[in-house]
Amino acid sequence: MTKVKRDPRNRIRRSFGSRLFDGINIILLVLLAITCIYPFWDTLVVSFSSLKSYLSTSVHLWPSEWSFEGYQFMISNADLWTSYANSIFITVVGTVINLIVTVMAAYVLSKKDLKGHRVLTFLAVFTMMFSGGIIPTYIVVKDLHLMNTLWSMILPTAITTSYLIIMRNFFFDLPHELEESAMLDGCTEVGVLFRIILPISRPSMITIALFYAVDHWNDFFSAILYIMDNSKWPLQLFLRSMLFETEASYSSSASLFLLGQPMKMAAIMMAIIPIMLMFPFFQKYFAKGILMGAVKG
Amino acid sequence: MAAATVRRPPAKKKEGVAGFFRYLWKHKYMYLMLVPAIAFYVIFCYVPMYGATMAFKDFNPMMGIWDSPWVGFEHFEQLFALDKFYSVLWNTISISVIRLIFGFPFPIIVALMLNEVRSKKLKQGIQTAIYIPNFISWVVLGGIMVNLLSTDSGIVNGIIKAFGFEPIGFLADDRYFVGTMVVSMIWKTFGYNTIIYLAALTAVDPQLYEAATVDGAGRWKQLFHITLPCIMSTIVVMFIMRIGSLMQAGFEQIFVLYNPGVYGVADIIDTYVYRIGLQEGKFELAAAVGLFKSVINFVLIIIANKIARMAGEEGVY
Numbered sequence: 001m002t003k004v005k006r007d008p009r010n011r012i013r014r015s016f017g018s019r020l021f022d023g024i025n026i027i028l029l030v031l032l033a034i035t036c037i038y039p040f041w042d043t044l045v046v047s048f049s050s051l052k053s054y055l056s057t058s059v060h061l062w063p064s065e066w067s068f069e070g071y072q073f074m075i076s077n078a079d080l081w082t083s084y085a086n087s088i089f090i091t092v093v094g095t096v097i098n099l100i101v102t103v104m105a106a107y108v109l110s111k112k113d114l115k116g117h118r119v120l121t122f123l124a125v126f127t128m129m130f131s132g133g134i135i136p137t138y139i140v141v142k143d144l145h146l147m148n149t150l151w152s153m154i155l156p157t158a159i160t161t162s163y164l165i166i167m168r169n170f171f172f173d174l175p176h177e178l179e180e181s182a183m184l185d186g187c188t189e190v191g192v193l194f195r196i197i198l199p200i201s202r203p204s205m206i207t208i209a210l211f212y213a214v215d216h217w218n219d220f221f222s223a224i225l226y227i228m229d230n231s232k233w234p235l236q237l238f239l240r241s242m243l244f245e246t247e248a249s250y251s252s253s254a255s256l257f258l259l260g261q262p263m264k265m266a267a268i269m270m271a272i273i274p275i276m277l278m279f280p281f282f283q284k285y286f287a288k289g290i291l292m293g294a295v296k297g
Numbered sequence: 298m299a300a301a302t303v304r305r306p307p308a309k310k311k312e313g314v315a316g317f318f319r320y321l322w323k324h325k326y327m328y329l330m331l332v333p334a335i336a337f338y339v340i341f342c343y344v345p346m347y348g349a350t351m352a353f354k355d356f357n358p359m360m361g362i363w364d365s366p367w368v369g370f371e372h373f374e375q376l377f378a379l380d381k382f383y384s385v386l387w388n389t390i391s392i393s394v395i396r397l398i399f400g401f402p403f404p405i406i407v408a409l410m411l412n413e414v415r416s417k418k419l420k421q422g423i424q425t426a427i428y429i430p431n432f433i434s435w436v437v438l439g440g441i442m443v444n445l446l447s448t449d450s451g452i453v454n455g456i457i458k459a460f461g462f463e464p465i466g467f468l469a470d471d472r473y474f475v476g477t478m479v480v481s482m483i484w485k486t487f488g489y490n491t492i493i494y495l496a497a498l499t500a501v502d503p504q505l506y507e508a509a510t511v512d513g514a515g516r517w518k519q520l521f522h523i524t525l526p527c528i529m530s531t532i533v534v535m536f537i538m539r540i541g542s543l544m545q546a547g548f549e550q551i552f553v554l555y556n557p558g559v560y561g562v563a564d565i566i567d568t569y570v571y572r573i574g575l576q577e578g579k580f581e582l583a584a585a586v587g588l589f590k591s592v593i594n595f596v597l598i599i600i601a602n603k604i605a606r607m608a609g610e611e612g613v614y
Contacts, residue, residue, distance in 0.1 A: 058455025132345025133587025218434030
C-alpha cells in the first residue's frame with residue numbers, strides 16, 4: 001500500500017471507542033446530507049410522475065409511471081417564459097451593475113491612506129445596523145418612478161453591504177508591493193486597479209458575482225413590493241401564483257388543477273435548473289470566497 | 298457625504314479648503330469611482346432613513362414627506378393601543394428566539410462533526426449537500442415543503458402514518474406552524490453557516506493538535522481546549538449578527554407559507570407592515586411599526602457588541 005499523507009491525529013493507534021465515535025459521526029452526517037438532498041430528489045421524481053402514481057405513494061424514489069405532462073404544460077406556458085426572460089434580465093443586468101459598483105467602491109475603500117475612507121466605510125456599515133424600513137424605501141422607489149419596472153428590482157439592491165465589506169477586506173489583504181511597483185512604472189491608481197488588481201482578484205469577484213446572481217434570481221421581496229403587472233413578473237412571482245394561488249387567481253386554473261402536483265414540481269425544477277447549473281462554480285470558488293473575507297466587518 | 302467633510306476642513310493643516318480640493322482633484326478618479334456607491338447609499342438607504350420620519354407626520358403623498366405636517370407620537374399612540382401590535386411583536390420575537398436557541402449551536406456542532414471526518418471526499422460531498430438549500434428561494438422551498446408535508450402524499454406524513462399516528466397538518470395547524478417555520482429555516486441556513494465555521498476551523502494550527510496528542514489529550518479534551526477556543530471569535534461575531542437580526546423573523550418564508558388560518562401565530566412585524574402599509578394604505582402606521590423595529594434592532598446590536606467587548610472579544614465594529 002502506498003503511504004498517503006495523514007492527519008496528525010491519525011498517527012497514534014486509535015482505540016475502539018474512537019473508531020466507534022467516527023462511525024456514528026459519519027452515519028449522522030450522511031443522514032443529515034440526505035435530509036438536504038432528498039426533498040429535491042422527491043421533487044424531481046414527482047415532476048416526472050403521472051398524477052396517479054404521485055398519489056399512490058408518499059415516498060417518491062422513482063416514478064412508478066412516467067409522465068412528461070407537467071413539463072409539456074410548463075413549456076407551452078407563455079407566462080412562464082415571460083417571467084423567465086424577466087428574471088434573466090434582472091439577474092444579468094443586476095449582477096453586472098452590482099459587480100461594477102461594488103468592486104469600484106471596495107477598491108477605493110480599501111485604500112487606508114485615502115482621506116475619508118473611514119467615514120465612508122462607517123456610513124456603509126451603518127446601513128446594516130439601521131434601516132428606514134419597508135415603507136419609506138417603497139416611497140423612494142415610487143417617487144423615482146421605478147414602480148412596476150424591472151429596474152425596481154435592480155437599483156434598490158445595487159449594493160449588498162456585506163459583500164462590499166468582504167470585497168474590501170480581500171483588497172486589504174493583497175500585497176502592497178504589487179501596486180507600489182506598478183505605480184513606480186508610471187501606472188495611475190486607476191490603472192493599477194484594472195491592470196494589476198482585477199486580474200488577480202478573479203476568484204473573489206466570481207464568488208461575489210455568484211452571490212449577487214443567486215440573490216437576484218431568488219429575489220421575491222422586491223417583486224412583491226414593486227411589481228404589479230403579470231407581464232413584468234419575475235419567475236419567483238409566477239411560481240408563487242402557480243404553487244400557492246392556483247385555484248384562485250391563475251388564468252387557466254381548470255387545466256392546472258387537473259395536472260396537480262407533478263406539474264407544480266415541474267415548474268419548480270425549471271426554476272432551480274439555472275441555480276443548479278451555477279453550482280459547479282460555487283464548488284470551485286465558494287470556500288475560497290468565504291475564507292477571504294469571512295464575516296468580519 | 299463629501300459635503301459633510303467639506304464643512305470640517307482639516308484646520309490644523311495650513312492648506313484649508315483649497316488644499317482639500319487640491320487633494321480631491323489629485324485623487325479625482327478614486328473619488329469618482331465612489332460616486333455610484335455614494336449615490337446608492339444616499340438614495341436607497343439614507344433618504345429612506347429620513348423618510349422614516351413620516352411615522353411622526355400626517356403623510357400626504359401630494360406634498361411629500363418633507364412638507365407633510367408633524368403630528369408627534371400620534372401614530373405610535375395608535376399603534377401601542379392595538380392588540381394586534383403586541384401579537385405580531387410576540388410572534389416575531391418568539392419565532393426568532395426559538396430559532397436562535399436551536400439554530401445557532403446547530404451549525405457549530407455540524408462543523409465540529411465534519412472536522413472529525415478524515416476522508417476528504419466524504420467531507421466535501423457532505424458540505425456540498427448541506428449548503429444546497431441555502432441557494433434556493435423560499436418560493437421554491439415553500440412549494441417543496443407543501444409537497445413533502447402534504448397529508449396525503451408527503452413523505453413526512455407517510456412516515457408518521459407508518460408508525461400508526463394521525464397525519465399532521467404542519468402548515469395548516471397553528472400548533473405546528475411555528476415549529477415548521479423554525480425547522481425549515483434552520484434546514485435552509487445551517488449548511489451555509491457550517492461552511493463559515495469550517496473555514497475558521499481550517500485556520501487552526503495543526504501543530505496544536507499534535508502537541509496535545511503527544512501530551513496525551515484525548516479527542517474531547519482537544520475539542521474543549523483547542524478547537525473551541527480557536528473558533529471562539531467567529532462564534533462571537535456570528536452571534537452578534539444573529540442578535541442584530543432578531544427582529545427579522547423571515548418575511549419571505551412566512552409570507553409564502555402562511556394563510557389566514559395561522560395568522561394568530563404566524564403574523565410577524567414585516568408581514569404586518571406589508572399588509573397594513575401596502576394593502577390597506579396606512580403608510581404612517583406601517584412606517585411607525587417599521588421604525589420601531591429598526592430602533593430595537595439597532596439597540597440589540599449595540600448591546601450585543603458591548604457585551605462581546607466586555608467579554609474580551611473584538612465585536613463587529
